[in-house]
Amino acid sequence: MFHAGRTMFKMPPVVSHILVLVLFSAFCAALTDTCGQTDNLPDPSKQCCGIDLSDDHRETSGDAALNQFPWLALIEHSAGRITCTGVLISSRHVLTAAQCLYHAPKNVRLGEFNKTNSGPDCLHINGKKKCTGGALTIPIGSVIAHPEFARPNFHGHDIAIIKLAERVPYNEFIRPICLPSSDITALPPDGLRLINAGWGSGPKSTHEDDVVKHYVELPYVPLKRCQEIYRSKLNQLASKIGDTHICAGGEKDLDSCRGDGGGPLMSEQNGRYSLEGIVSFGPVPCGREGVPSVYTRVYSYLPWIQSVTTS
Template sequence: MELKLQFGFILIVVQNIWMYNAQEVFGYCTTPGEQSGSCIYLKECDYLFELVQMQPISTSNRVLLQNSQCGYRNGQVLICCANSRRLPQSRPVWGNQGQPPAPSPSPTTPRPKPFNSKLLPQAPNCGDNFGDRIVGGVTTRKREFPWLALIEYTKPGNVIGHNCGGSLINNRYVITAAHCVNAIPRDWRLTGVRLGEWDTSTNPDCTKEKNGRDDCNDPYVDNPVIEKIVHPDYSASSRDQLNDIALLRLRDPVTYSDFISPVCLPIQAKQRDEIFLGRKMVVAGWGRTETNATAQFKLKAEIEAVTLAECNRVYNSQRRIVTSSQICAGGVEGIDSCRGDSGGPLVLEENYDGYANYYLTGIVSYGPTQCGLKDFPGVYTRVAAYLDFIERNVRP
């Protein structure tokens, strides 16, 4: 009898392990509580599936479910399920047979860890913009988006090119896409960053005032890069381009001015939980990617977020999965992140005690080869999902 019970227990454990391994995983993701997770069918994530079965669903649980959504496949919702809670609990077949198992406590919306870095500026000392708010694929004014950076590559024959974008986040670091660091031609070297640029054909950049006088920016600043920090979980060969984020440490401390200043990061709790639906964001840059042509002037375009479910319906045809660590935005014909650089910023304006400042919501990651296609949004790395990575890697 003892042997039979032991064999039954072993069989149950093996069945549970098989069930765990049999779950279809559609990519890796970060939960709203910033735990590592897997993108799986909702019904396979026990602790979140229980929330759906509770009626009525509380507001906090509804928000948790919405923020946990990471895709849509075969008519079913995909959810970002914490890896530490995916393995079904095996139950022994002896002991306490007549007693029902104690109910597990209902999960609540996890609170994000406070952001305590003193090395990164906070509003109103960041995200200051000098220009009007009329956007939609047009040329910026000279002083708009002073955090925008051009990433410099040294190519064979010591030819210098600027083929990706980035954003200044403090006086020593620029944030960009990991693919701008790790997915470049083998004979290219990422060597520097240019700040304070507007018109790539002139230096300094000047425009005529109504009185006929020249109004000029300061000359741009070229700053060598001495360290490249790519997210450790980024894979250049991955179709989904998860964790497409990197930091560039500059050799020389940056002096802030009206033409060069940092963007804010989404460090407030409401910003970290923002899903952006119905809100206007701005993507800006020089219209460059790592492979195509350039624009002479800094450009900007206003775009709106798209739900992950809608985005995945589009990208499933490309065998890609978009997760909660990414943002989908755009999909309006003729206006897209082709207006900005790969690695460049997607920003949102926020009011802070009477000040209007921009914070960095996303980093240009990828989109359709023919940009500006109707109903085909671009994909951006969600910066709020990587604050721990940023805080862990910046230093004085």
């Protein structure tokens, strides 16, 4: 619907459909021209990061749309085994948890929806069939864990950067997320909810639930409150939580879980997503009421991320 003064004009369906295709083609062309393959981190003020093209509106938690969260990455180890998630931050770099480097990852898989399907993934949306182009598997060139990360005590500085062996092209199903341009924990809005997405096993999921990309909205928990909760319920971990962490969750059966390690904790504003945290640790079993999970706070590591990706 278009508005001109008080007169409303309804566009014919065919014209409307053509306009959508034209706008989408223009968007993709602009994406290719201005957001081409580069090692540089995208500017959050541009249209090159943090935007998905999903028009398949869904609930606040559940299966994601095919083209939703196109920065999600699967980290493959030997024989295609997947144990962690990552987040594309440039056409050459994937951010993940340092603990995910334990098993010497070999490849990163991007543009995935159903991780057990070797070809394009398809869904019927509003009576129309929509398909991906199939996942893209890229060899890993090098990995760099934060220098202060220590195994087996992985509760601090749990962050790492994977440099891909080659740059990946951006499209509807593969593109980077924005890194935060400000500290969301400084003045968090009332009722702030953050988003975790990936292929991990939820608190009540079955194997069939884990094969497709899904997401969950989680309440933000201030750091001091998070420390108090862990002190009273998981005392052995309370001292591990500090200023380089961000907490979210605590609602029964809603949580990041096994297989989500290294995955994103995201904020969303006006359709643009920013990477606020990286899945690090939480209660066992996950989804425990009253106990949030703990994420590496990405904002704390922006200088390190910048130095690694530009070296």
